[in-house]
Amino acid sequence: MTEVLITGYHGYGNTGDEAILIAIKEGIDKMKADIRLTALSYDPKFTKNEYGINAVKKFNVFQVFRAVAKCDVLLFGGGTLLQDISSTRSLIYYLSILKLAKLLRKRIMVYANGIGPVTRPRNRRLIGRIVNKVDVITLREELSLKELKDMNVTSPPTYITADPVFNLQSESRKTALDILAREGVPTDKPIVGIAIREWKKSKYGEEYVREIAIACDSLIRSGKTVLFIPMEFRADLGISERARQQMEEKSYILSSPYRPKEILAVVGEMSLIIGMRLHSLIFAGIKNVPMLGIVYDPKVEHYIDLLGMCRAADIRTERLSGAELVKLSSDVFESYDEYKDILAKKTAPLMEKARKNDKLLKELIKKTRP
Numbered sequence: 001m002t003e004v005l006i007t008g009y010h011g012y013g014n015t016g017d018e019a020i021l022i023a024i025k026e027g028i029d030k031m032k033a034d035i036r037l038t039a040l041s042y043d044p045k046f047t048k049n050e051y052g053i054n055a056v057k058k059f060n061v062f063q064v065f066r067a068v069a070k071c072d073v074l075l076f077g078g079g080t081l082l083q084d085i086s087s088t089r090s091l092i093y094y095l096s097i098l099k100l101a102k103l104l105r106k107r108i109m110v111y112a113n114g115i116g117p118v119t120r121p122r123n124r125r126l127i128g129r130i131v132n133k134v135d136v137i138t139l140r141e142e143l144s145l146k147e148l149k150d151m152n153v154t155s156p157p158t159y160i161t162a163d164p165v166f167n168l169q170s171e172s173r174k175t176a177l178d179i180l181a182r183e184g185v186p187t188d189k190p191i192v193g194i195a196i197r198e199w200k201k202s203k204y205g206e207e208y209v210r211e212i213a214i215a216c217d218s219l220i221r222s223g224k225t226v227l228f229i230p231m232e233f234r235a236d237l238g239i240s241e242r243a244r245q246q247m248e249e250k251s252y253i254l255s256s257p258y259r260p261k262e263i264l265a266v267v268g269e270m271s272l273i274i275g276m277r278l279h280s281l282i283f284a285g286i287k288n289v290p291m292l293g294i295v296y297d298p299k300v301e302h303y304i305d306l307l308g309m310c311r312a313a314d315i316r317t318e319r320l321s322g323a324e325l326v327k328l329s330s331d332v333f334e335s336y337d338e339y340k341d342i343l344a345k346k347t348a349p350l351m352e353k354a355r356k357n358d359k360l361l362k363e364l365i366k367k368t369r370p
Helices: 015-030 044-051 061-070 088-103 121-131 142-150 173-182 207-221 233-245 260-267 278-286 298-306 322-334 336-367
Strands: 002-007 035-041 054-057 073-082 107-115 136-139 158-160 191-195 225-228 272-275 291-295 310-314
Touching: 002 015, 002 061, 015 035, 015 044, 015 073, 015 260, 015 278, 015 336, 035 044, 035 061, 044 054, 054 061, 061 088, 073 088, 073 336, 088 107, 088 121, 107 142, 107 336, 121 142, 136 142, 136 336, 142 158, 142 298, 158 336, 173 260, 191 207, 191 233, 191 278, 207 225, 207 233, 207 322, 225 233, 260 278, 272 278, 272 322, 278 291, 278 298, 278 336, 291 298, 291 322, 298 310, 310 322, 322 336
Parallel strands: 002 035, 002 073, 035 054, 073 107, 107 136, 136 158, 191 225, 191 272, 272 291, 291 310
Antiparallel strands: none
């Protein structure tokens, strides 16, 4: 039996990161090989009960050491683990796991990662030294490849693939309609899904929240229903409620945490997604729902462009205008079939690229002697 250890941002209830873990597990299950999975998780009990994956506490040094020592392959990812925009401490944590795995002579795959932003020169040098020694790297966009090259990571075989979530299957439409009914969301009008998050580095503070509220009121007055979708429930619920409190019209919110496949099914019932969270946009792409992106990070900017959709604003450098958001939404609805056609054509090759992650992992496992 081959022991595979998965590290990532698991057990926090972030829909996107939990969806990545599900997609990885399902891809490995399809290999029909004798593989046992273990994940590093903030909440091992949740991860084990929810996904049937053995899990250990990610901040328990002894458990992590034993898990790395026991594994044959370290699967590093996906998501954006190698960045220092949230903190250097997080980056050092993940680099330490890579360093330990290399010292213990484990096979290592950096799996469908997004890289950066990495702003501190010392951190860039550390990434260059450590990541240059892994066995294989897959990246979810070209931007990350440029970042790695700029940090002198040139030795491992490196491939541009796509986020593994592009191959995630949703729950049924009935499940989605049941959730909407439970939350009291009417389905007799087009529904616009809003997936926003806190971003303290926005140039104009929380002004973007007020502008989203203004846009939502206008959308409702034009005959739409507005549903707020907290993608990371505990983190996004507060800011979603603050936006709703600034509105004059009635809106709706998913008031309970739902599983990633359930959220994906709900996104499929939307007519438009206005999203900051990357995986709200990826979910929309999977379900062929046109979208508008609010950029706070290069990964969001890149995927909006990759999917051929529109950016509402980049809140790192500019103001978000509620009026402009309404205008862009109107443009989408006026050319709706055209937007859906563009999205379908852009998403299909990304689904194929996402499958390459598992092909390369399978090859690495074959090279590994348990």
